[in-house]
Structures are given as C-alpha cells and as structure tokens.
Amino acid sequence: MQPPPRPRRSVLYLPASNAKAVAKARELDADVIILDLEDAVAPDAKAEARSAAVAAVREGGFGRREVVIRCNALDTEWGADDLAAAAAAGPDAVLVPKILSADDVRRYDAALAAAPAQTQLWVMIETCAVVPQLSEVAACARETRLSGFAMGTNDLAKEMRARILPGRAPFLPILALTVAAARAQGLVVIDGVCNAIHDEALFQAEAAQGLEFGFDGKSLIHPAQIDACNAVFTPSxxxxxxxxxxxxxxxxxxxxxxxxxxxxxxxxxxxxxxxxxxxxxxxxxxxxx
Structure with a gap:
C-alpha cells in the first residue's frame, strides 16, 4: 500500500520506557515519533517498554504526528511478544530491525496479521546482506504492509567495519540504492541518524545530503535536532x-x-x-x- 503524501521530515527515536520523553513528544514539532523497544532499551526493561509503548499509542494525543513502534527482531526473545503487542495497539506503523531478505519482510508481515489495516510496516536497512536484495525487498510492498525504509547507518557501519565521518563516503552507494529501490515501489524512505547531537553544522550538512539523495526525512536521536531537520526538508x-x-x-x-x-x-x-x-x-x- 503506497503511503499518502505527508511530511516525514523529522523522525525522532525515543525509548518507550522513558515516560517523560514520550509525554513531551506530544508537544514536539517532529513529524514522526518512533517509540523504541530495541536499541534504546536495556534487556531488563524490554517488557516495561513494550507495555508503555502500547499504552502511549492507545492514549493518543500525538495530533498530526505519526506514531511508530520499533520492535525487537523476531529471532530475539522479545520479538514475537513485541510484534503481537504492536499489532494489538495499532500504531501508524511498526518498524522492524536487521532484515536480511524479502523472506524476512514476509515473516514480519505475517506477525502483524491481526493489526488494523492502516498499520503499515517499515523496515530498517542496516545489514550488509540486504544491500544486494533491496529491489526484491522493496517489491514486497505489492503483497504486504511494507510501506517504508529507514536507514540504520550505525549498524551498517558496524557490519562493514566502516567509519562514519563527515560526508559519509563509504555509505553513499548504499544510500542511493536504498532511495532508488524505495522509489521504484512508492515507499517512504528515511535517512539514518547523525550521532553528533551538538554539532549543528555537521547535522545540517548531513541532512542536506539526505535531501539531495531524495530521502523524505531524517532519523533523529535528540529533540534538539528537530528544528534544523524540519528546516532542511521543508520546501522553500x-x-x-x-x-x-x-x-x-x-x-x-x-x-x-x-x-x-x-x-x-x-x-x-x-x-x-x-x-x-x-x-x-x-x-x-x-x-x-
């Protein structure tokens, strides 16, 4: 299902276990709020974070913002419960990590069978194995809930043993291939995070690079990045x-x-x-x- 046109300039990750951050998110100017159950949550807080994410979605109050739950992978001890809880909560989308192939997309789609029809599936592009299969993965949109790609440059750098430096030279081919595969199937495509929270010049340069490549917006790890991100991705x-x-x-x-x-x-x-x-x-x- 092709997602309707709407602003997805700023996509903010928040630990679902942080109640204050989630409450504040209802007032932030981010276009998309991702309630994270994966990287941002310690193992002993996973169950609590899952319950908090479901409660936040059901409580609502996010206004025009899209709300996404990022689940743990199905091959972890938390993944199946995360997917079942997210399906029952019915957020705008469920984001899943570390896919390797189109078969993984189908597995996640099946795990969301009980979700409302409007709940979409977004997948992280963050493994070396998925890069040669981007077109096949994107084509799953024809038969599943898949409607979005989100770059995971930190995990990709770890697998590649690459360094994330200004300009992101090792990742440029993958960024271009990801955008092209997404656009071929009408998917949303979101650039990866910039780890330098307090380096505004670096963030603006990286966001502008993402815009140049054709991304809809950029993933964020701190609310301080929202205004600069919105400014870059807002049509002049x-x-x-x-x-x-x-x-x-x-x-x-x-x-x-x-x-x-x-x-x-x-x-x-x-x-x-x-x-x-x-x-x-x-x-x-x-x-x-």
Missing part, C-alpha cells in the same frame, strides 16, 4: 512558487494533451507536474500544522 518558498507555476501551466486549456511545456524559460514534462503536486501537498500539510 522558491520551490513552492515554481511548483505552483508548473501545475498552473499544465492546467491551462491550451496545455491539454501536451506532455511538455515551457515554464519560465524551462522545459517541463508531466513528471515535473507530478513532482510539483507532491511538493505542494507536503507544503500545504506543513502550513496547516
């Missing part, structure tokens, strides 16, 4: 003006049946009109708050 006034010009040009009676037009001295095609409509839909939702 110039982009909005251009998009309106393109849509208006194709709406003119003399443009009927034409596949290409000249707009403000540039040639644009129907694909540009579609891109323009997407930009305007996102911009309108951001403006509406």
């Amino acid at each position: 006034a110039d982009e909005i003006a251009w998009a309106r010009s393109v849509v208006a040009a194709f709406a003119q009676p003399d443009a009927s049946g034409k596949g290409a037009l000249r707009v403000e001295g540039k040639m644009v095609e129907l694909l540009h009109r579609d891109q323009a409509k997407q930009i305007l839909a996102i911009a309108d939702m951001i403006a509406a708050g």
